[in-house]
Amino acid sequence: MEEVLSPLRNAVKQQGDLVQQLKEQGAPEQEINKAVAELKARKKILEAKELALKPKDEIVDRAKMEDTLKRRFFYDQAFAIYGGVSGLYDFGPVGCALKNNILQVWRQHFIQEEQILEIDCTMLTPEPVLKYVHL
Numbered sequence: 001m002e003e004v005l006s007p008l009r010n011a012v013k014q015q016g017d018l019v020q021q022l023k024e025q026g027a028p029e030q031e032i033n034k035a036v037a038e039l040k041a042r043k044k045i046l047e048a049k050e051l052a053l054k055p056k057d058e059i060v061d062r063a064k065m066e067d068t069l070k071r072r073f074f075y076d077q078a079f080a081i082y083g084g085v086s087g088l089y090d091f092g093p094v095g096c097a098l099k100n101n102i103l104q105v106w107r108q109h110f111i112q113e114e115q116i117l118e119i120d121c122t123m124l125t126p127e128p129v130l131k132y133v134h135l
Contacts, residue, residue: 001053008046015039074098 019035051059070076073092077084091099110116 004053005046005049008042008049012039012042012046015042069095 015035015038019032019039022032022035072094074095075089075091077086078088078090079085080090107118111118
């Protein structure tokens with residue numbers, strides 16, 4: 001794999017060095033733009049070859065995965081129709097089932113096998129408490 005990618009990486013590096021050199025020399029804008037376009041084309045070829053050589057099971061497009069999970073309502077940002085609240089999430093039916101399965105496995109390992117005690121505390125802290133804690 002490296003023997004295929006190495007020449008492409010060298011070509012990208014050479015073109016990048018050329019772009020930098022042109023900018024340092026104050027070359028005409030048109031010449032710099034042409035060199036930048038060539039650099040982008042070389043980068044695109046390198047990225048395509050890297051993707052083609054990666055094992056299929058390693059390729060995960062995070063944006064597509066998040067979109068699919070939200071469309072199928074595994075989860076979504078809480079109060080999304082009002083702009084959302086950072087860090088808060090709502091779980092749909094499948095998301096709830098998945099969360100419950102994860103909790104079940106967690107409980108089986110830590111509570112039953114390790115004999116650790118479980119507690120359930122509030123998730124919200126009143127403002128006066130935050131004023132007097134170790135911040």
